[in-house]
Amino acid sequence: MSELNILSESLKKVTNYLENNQNRNQPIVKFKKPSELKKLINFEIDKQGVSEQDFLKLIDQYLEYSVKTGNKQFVNQLFSGFNFPAFIGELFTVLANTSMYTYEVAPVATTIETEMIRLMNRYTGYLDGDGIFVTGGSNANLVAMFSARNWALPESRFEGCDRTIKLKAFISNQAHYSFETAANVLGIGAKNVIKVASDKNGKMIPTELEKEINESVSRGEKPFFVAATCATTLLGAYDPIDELAQICKKYNLWLHADGSFGGSLILSDQNRYLMKGIEKTDSFTWNPHKLMNIPLICSALLVKKRGTLQHNITDINTDYIFHDIDQIEDLGKKSIQCGRRVDAVKLWFAWKYFGLEGYQKRIDNLIAMAIFAEEIVVNHPKLELVVKRQSFAVCFRYIPTVKTDLNKFNLDLRETMRKNGKSIVNFGYVGETLAIRLVITNGALSKSDIDLFFNNLLSTAIALETELKPMI
Numbered sequence: 001m002s003e004l005n006i007l008s009e010s011l012k013k014v015t016n017y018l019e020n021n022q023n024r025n026q027p028i029v030k031f032k033k034p035s036e037l038k039k040l041i042n043f044e045i046d047k048q049g050v051s052e053q054d055f056l057k058l059i060d061q062y063l064e065y066s067v068k069t070g071n072k073q074f075v076n077q078l079f080s081g082f083n084f085p086a087f088i089g090e091l092f093t094v095l096a097n098t099s100m101y102t103y104e105v106a107p108v109a110t111t112i113e114t115e116m117i118r119l120m121n122r123y124t125g126y127l128d129g130d131g132i133f134v135t136g137g138s139n140a141n142l143v144a145m146f147s148a149r150n151w152a153l154p155e156s157r158f159e160g161c162d163r164t165i166k167l168k169a170f171i172s173n174q175a176h177y178s179f180e181t182a183a184n185v186l187g188i189g190a191k192n193v194i195k196v197a198s199d200k201n202g203k204m205i206p207t208e209l210e211k212e213i214n215e216s217v218s219r220g221e222k223p224f225f226v227a228a229t230c231a232t233t234l235l236g237a238y239d240p241i242d243e244l245a246q247i248c249k250k251y252n253l254w255l256h257a258d259g260s261f262g263g264s265l266i267l268s269d270q271n272r273y274l275m276k277g278i279e280k281t282d283s284f285t286w287n288p289h290k291l292m293n294i295p296l297i298c299s300a301l302l303v304k305k306r307g308t309l310q311h312n313i314t315d316i317n318t319d320y321i322f323h324d325i326d327q328i329e330d331l332g333k334k335s336i337q338c339g340r341r342v343d344a345v346k347l348w349f350a351w352k353y354f355g356l357e358g359y360q361k362r363i364d365n366l367i368a369m370a371i372f373a374e375e376i377v378v379n380h381p382k383l384e385l386v387v388k389r390q391s392f393a394v395c396f397r398y399i400p401t402v403k404t405d406l407n408k409f410n411l412d413l414r415e416t417m418r419k420n421g422k423s424i425v426n427f428g429y430v431g432e433t434l435a436i437r438l439v440i441t442n443g444a445l446s447k448s449d450i451d452l453f454f455n456n457l458l459s460t461a462i463a464l465e466t467e468l469k470p471m472i
């Protein structure tokens, strides 16, 4: 079999896989323990390469035991779904295999990334903004904090952090853990990230932020960075950017917006109000691999001021790579990576395919489906909404008739569903309460998919309930 034959056989597998994704009776996962998987697939690399038939078999095995995240019953993570034009874009990105550092080796991809950043800045309201595609939301947050540190203490780029100056960052107590990692990496220290109280819906309380800043100043510290979250990981809450911006202006602090989860809401005319004031921030993490359903990874950090990213890079006297012959700004000069994957091209293909209005409709549909799911919960006698829905996440639990440990019951419910492969949904703790967290992130979901999810959940819950022994 020639390599071209292997390719054509592999492409048939792609088509089969995509057809199966549409099949509602297909399990989302054939769950196996690690020890079982190791028996099913030979993971070791042998001295001799495999035969072509065995090579094709490996593809089948890889797909068979992987989680089908393109299945519409995969509602577990903040990414989900299958975006056809983006998949095509990814395929041809790999085919053209290049790196984003110079125009010389990536002329079209450089122009596409520049155009994507321009468009994203236009939505954000950064009139003279810039940006770069990075390797995920966590890393975008890291580069944001890095930019803020270099703005607050420019000499730290060369001298390192002066430990007599206690830099302090402020995030809400619902914010993502990546900020502590960022402070750790940047020599600021994870303990210097202050977690500001949030309200019952998960939004940062502005007066609490101001109080924390004042207390920090009175301790002789140097506040420098505040992160607002645009859709918190668990509850999907949007921090009040406009109010936080006033405080940051008053104390001259860098304001970052972490839109890793919910930043794409900015595309929606109907719902953008949740991000009111976004144009007043200094940087913004926008992760198209979540709500825009671009294959992982596709993530951008936008900055309000052109030049910010270049300022971060301390030595680009690297004429072995940046020849400056084409008189075009090489994107590598504003990235902390040297070689960098092409992640903007798949986004460009998808945006071209759906158009501005098409994408807006996909985001509006997400909110409509989340409202629909919330209504099902509210109207069902055995379902309880744990927290009011803020955006794309519906946190609820099942209440059996028989008195029982509700956290345990709901965890069993989630686990039974995961293992039977019908629907995979996540959970989290709201205070002491375990909530099933349904996240609506697949822009192609319809009401019948949500109905199917609740049918699966309720039939599993009823079966579990019959096995319950009353609590004494």
Ligand SMILES: Cc1ncc(COP(=O)(O)O)c(C=O)c1O
Pocket (backbone or CB within 6 Å): 078, 135, 136, 137, 138, 139, 175, 176, 178, 229, 231, 232, 233, 258, 260, 261, 287, 299
């Ligand atoms: C609010 C928030 N910030 C940051 C991240 C990290 O993004 P990524 O997974 O792309 O690193 C997440 C991930 O879920 C998130 O929910």
